[in-house]
Amino acid sequence: MLLNTQMVDQSLVVKIKGELDLLTAETFRNLVERDLKRGKAQNLILDMEHVSFIDSSGLGVILGRYRRVREQGGTMALVGVKPHVKRILELAGIMGIMKVYQETEQALADVN
Amino acid sequence: MKAINRIKLTIQSLPENIALARVSVAAFIAQVDLTVDELEDIKVAVSEAVSNAIIHGYDQRSDQWVEIEVARFSDYYEIIVQDYGKGIADIKQAMEPTYSTHPDRTGLGFVFMQSFMDEVQVVSEVGKGTSVTLRKKLAPDKAAPN
Numbered sequence: 614m615l616l617n618t619q620m621v622d623q624s625l626v627v628k629i630k631g632e633l634d635l636l637t638a639e640t641f642r643n644l645v646e647r648d649l650k651r652g653k654a655q656n657l658i659l660d661m662e663h664v665s666f667i668d669s670s671g672l673g674v675i676l677g678r679y680r681r682v683r684e685q686g687g688t689m690a691l692v693g694v695k696p697h698v699k700r701i702l703e704l705a706g707i708m709g710i711m712k713v714y715q716e717t718e719q720a721l722a723d724v725n
Numbered sequence: 726m727k728a729i730n731r732i733k734l735t736i737q738s739l740p741e742n743i744a745l746a747r748v749s750v751a752a753f754i755a756q757v758d759l760t761v762d763e764l765e766d767i768k769v770a771v772s773e774a775v776s777n778a779i780i781h782g783y784d785q786r787s788d789q790w791v792e793i794e795v796a797r798f799s800d801y802y803e804i805i806v807q808d809y810g811k812g813i814a815d816i817k818q819a820m821e822p823t824y825s826t827h828p829d830r831t832g833l834g835f836v837f838m839q840s841f842m843d844e845v846q847v848v849s850e851v852g853k854g855t856s857v858t859l860r861k862k863l864a865p866d867k868a869a870p871n
Contacts, residue, residue, distance in 0.1 A: 634744065634772055635740045635776045635779065635780065636740035636743060638829070642829065666744075666747075666765075666772075668769050669830070670776055672831050673830040673831045676831060700762075704833075704836070704837065705833055
C-alpha cells in the first residue's frame with residue numbers, strides 16, 4: 614500500500630493505493646494520525662480510487678479516523694470509491710455516514 | 726462426497742501472509758469461471774477468517790501456524806481455516822456484528838463471511854483452537870458431473 618498525503622486549507626487529503634487489510638491498517642492509522650496532528654487538519658478526505666482490496670480491518674481504521682475527525686468537529690469524505698469497495702462500505706453502513714464524491718476537488722469544495 | 730481437487734496451505738501467523746492466503750485461494754477457485762465479484766467475495770471471506778485466526782486465535786503472536794484447506798466438490802467449494810490458538814468461549818457472541826474489543830475494529834468479520842459465502846460454520850474449543858468452514862455454491866452450469 615502506498616499513501617500520499619497533502620494538506621489543502623483545513624483538510625488532509627490522503628490518496629491510498631493498494632490493499633487495506635490487517636497488514637496495512639496500522640501503517641495507514643499511524644501516518645494519517647501523524648499528519649492530522651502535524652497539519653492541524655479539521656477534515657479528512659480519503660481518495661480511494663486506487664484501493665484494490667479492503668476488508669473489515671481496513672474498514673476499522675477508516676471508521677476509527679471518522680470518529681476522531683467527528684470528535685474534533687470536522688468532516689470526513691471519500692472519493693472515487695470503486696464498485697467492489699463500495700459493496701463492502703455499504704454492507705458496513707459507511708455510505709450512510711460519509712459523503713462520497715467522484716473527484717477530490719468536489720469533496721474539498723464541500724468540506725472546506 | 727469426494728473432493729475433485731484440493732489444496733492445503735500452511736502460513737505463519739503473520740499479517741504479511743493474509744494477502745498470500747486470499748490470493749492463493751482465489752487463484753485455485755478461479756479454475757472455475759466465476760465472476761470478478763464472486764472471487765472478490767471469496768477473497769474478503771478468506772481474509773476475515775485468516776485475520777481472525779491471527780488477531781483473536783493467536784493474539785497476534787507471529788510464531789504460530791494457520792492452515793487453509795480448499796476443496797472443490799462437484800457443485801461447491803469448501804474453505805477451512807484452522808488455527809490452534811486460544812479458541813472462542815462464546816461463538817454466538819463472537820459472530821455478532823457489534824462485538825469488538827478494539828476501537829479500530831468493526832466486529833464485522835463474521836458478518837462479511839456470512840454475507841459473501843453461502844455457508845459459514847465455526848467449531849471452536851477453548852485452549853485448542855478454531856476451525857472456520859466457508860462454503861460457496863457453484864451455479865448449476867459451473868458444476869462438475871458427479
